[in-house]
Amino acid sequence: MKDWVHPRERSLGSVLLVLGVLVWLALIVGTFGGMLLVLLVAFVGYLFAQSTLVAHVRGNAVQLSAEQFPDLHGQFVECCEKLGLGGKLPEAYVLQGGGMLNAFAAQFLGHRFVVLLSGVVDAMQAHPDGVRFYLGHELGHLRRGHAVGGLLRLPVLWLPLIGGAYGRAKETTCDLHGLACSSSPEAAARALAALSAGPQRWQQLDVKTFARQSRLGSGFWMSFHELTSGYPWLTKRVARVMGVSKLPGRHPLAYVLAAFVPYAGRLGGGFGLLVLVYVIGVLAAVAIPQYQAYVVKARLSLAVQASQPARDALAKHYLQTQQIPESLAALGLAETAADNSRLQFEREGMVLTVATPKGELVFTPRRDEQAGIRWECTGEPPLTAAQLPPGCTAAATAFGKP
Secondary structure, X not given: OOOOOOHHHHHHHHHHHHHHHHHHHHHHHHOOOHHHHHHHHHHHHHHHHHHHHHHHHHHHOEEOOOOOOHHHHHHHHHHHHHOOOOOOOOEEEEEXXXXXXXXXXXXXXXXXXXXXXXXXXXXXXXXXXXXXXXHHHHHHHHHHOHHHHHHHHHHHOOOOOHHXXXXXXXXHHHHHHHHHXXXXXXXXXXXXXHHHHOOOHHHHOOHHHHHHHHHXXXXXXXXXXXXXXXXXXXXXXXXXXXXXXXXXOOOHHHHHHHOOOOOOHHHHHHHHHHHHHHHHHHHHHHHHXXXXXXXXXXXXXXXXXXXXXXXXXXXXXXXXXXXXXXXXXXXXXXXXOOOOOEEEEEOOOOEEEEEEOOEEEEEEEEEXXXXXXXXXXXXXXXXXXXXXXXXXXXXXXXXXOO
C-alpha cells in the first residue's frame, strides 16, 4: 500500500523532531523542572481550546452517517478504506462556514474529526468527486499525526527556511492523500482550483493553463514569500496533482533573505519579518545599554589605574607630614594622567577628581588604622552604578579629619 508521503516531510520532520525533543529536554533541565509546570498549564489551555472546538462541532455541525447525507458519508468511508484507515473511523461533519471554502481535521483525547465547511460541499455540487479530495487531504493530516507531532516540534518550528519547508511538505503530503481519494488527477486539480477561482468560476477554469501559471513563482518576491510560508502556491499544488514532474525553481537570492526571517506559519513572511524586527529590537534594547555601560566602565577603570600614582603620592605626603599639600604641582605631579584624564585637586578635604570624557570620578580619603589612608571612589552624575568600575559607588562620603 502506498503511503502518499512527500519525501521532504520525512527528512525535515525527523530533523525537527530530534531538535524539538532536545530543546524540550534542555528547557526542562535548564529550569530544574520548572518548564514541566509551564507545559502542564499549556496542556490545560490546550484541553479547553480543543474541547471548545469539539463541543462546537458536535453541537452545531451535521454528522455524516448512512442516514445523514449518505452520499457524502459513502465518499468518506470509501476514502478511509482507500487510505488504509481501518478500525474505528474518524467522525465526519459538515459545518456552516459562512461561504468559506475550507475543511479541517482535529484530534482530541483519542478522538479524530474531519469537518467539511458547507462552502466546500456547495461549491462541489457540480463536481461531487471534488469532495473526496478535501476529505482525503484532511484524513492525511490525521493519518500522519501532524497535530501530535507538531507539539513535539513546536520549539523549533520557527526556524527560517526549515520550518516553512516542513509545513509545505506536510501540505503536499495531504494533497497526495486527497489525490489518492479522487477519481483522477484532473478531478483533484479542479477541487483545488475552487480555492482560487471561487465556488462557481472554477467550473470554467482551464486547470492545465492554471498549472502552467506556476512558472510565475520563480521571481524573487514570490520565491521569498513562498519560502516563508507553510503553504505552496496553489498554482504549484495544482501542477503537482496534475502530475507535472518539474516545477520552476525559486530565485536564489530569495533564500538569502528568507534565511533571516523566522517561520510564522499561516501569518506569512511579513509577520515573520515583524517578529524578527521585534526580536532584534528587544535584543538591542537590552544589549546596547549593556554595551554602553561596559564601554564607560572600561574607560573609567583605566582612569582609576592611571590616577593611582597621584593618590599614592597624596597619601604618602599626608602620612609623613600630617599636612595636606598645597597642590599636585607641589608634589611634582602633573594635572594629566597617563590615560589623558584630567586631575583636579581640592585642598579642602584632599579630594581628587578624575575627569574623563565618559564622566568624573571623585576620590575622597578616609583614615584607616591598618592602611593609613583609604580612598573612597564615587561617580558624579550622570554616571550610573552599572557604569562605575569595581570599588566605586554612586554615594559620596565626607573626609573624616584625623
